[in-house]
Amino acid sequence: MCALIAILACTPDGESSDAAVAWLEQAVQTDPDHARFHLNLEMALQFEQRTAEEITVLCRTMNLDPELGEAWNNLSFVLAEHNMPIARRVIISARLT
Numbered sequence: 001m002c003a004l005i006a007i008l009a010c011t012p013d014g015e016s017s018d019a020a021v022a023w024l025e026q027a028v029q030t031d032p033d034h035a036r037f038h039l040n041l042e043m044a045l046q047f048e049q050r051t052a053e054e055i056t057v058l059c060r061t062m063n064l065d066p067e068l069g070e071a072w073n074n075l076s077f078v079l080a081e082h083n084m085p086i087a088r089r090v091i092i093s094a095r096l097t
Contacts, residue, residue: 017044017047017048018048020044020047021041021044021045021048021050024037024040024041024044025041027040027041028041033064034064035061035064035065035068035071036068038057038058038060038061038064038071039058039061039068039070039071039074041057042054042057042058042061042071042074043074045057046074046078051078051082054078055075055078055079058071058074058075058078059075062075
């Protein structure tokens with residue numbers, strides 16, 4: 001997480017956040033079963049305001065590690081933040097998949 005924050009804080013012009021997303025996407029491809037890699041990718045996507053991708057990554061994260069409370073918390077936050085009425089259905093679907 002500290003590395004992600006350092007990458008995102010590197011430059012004020014947003015280039016660093018693009019680099020963070022690319023780096024984390026590569027990490028996920030290298031080890032697609034590592035839930036924490038997915039969770040870190042989600043945080044970078046949140047910084048980039050790429051909400052649809054963020055939700056997809058969170059659902060994947062919860063499927064990999066259903067006990068990872070941070071993923072459930074982040075999903076609840078992003079859905080509430082965007083006032084998405086689909087929130088309950090997405091959470092139930094993530095639990096069943």
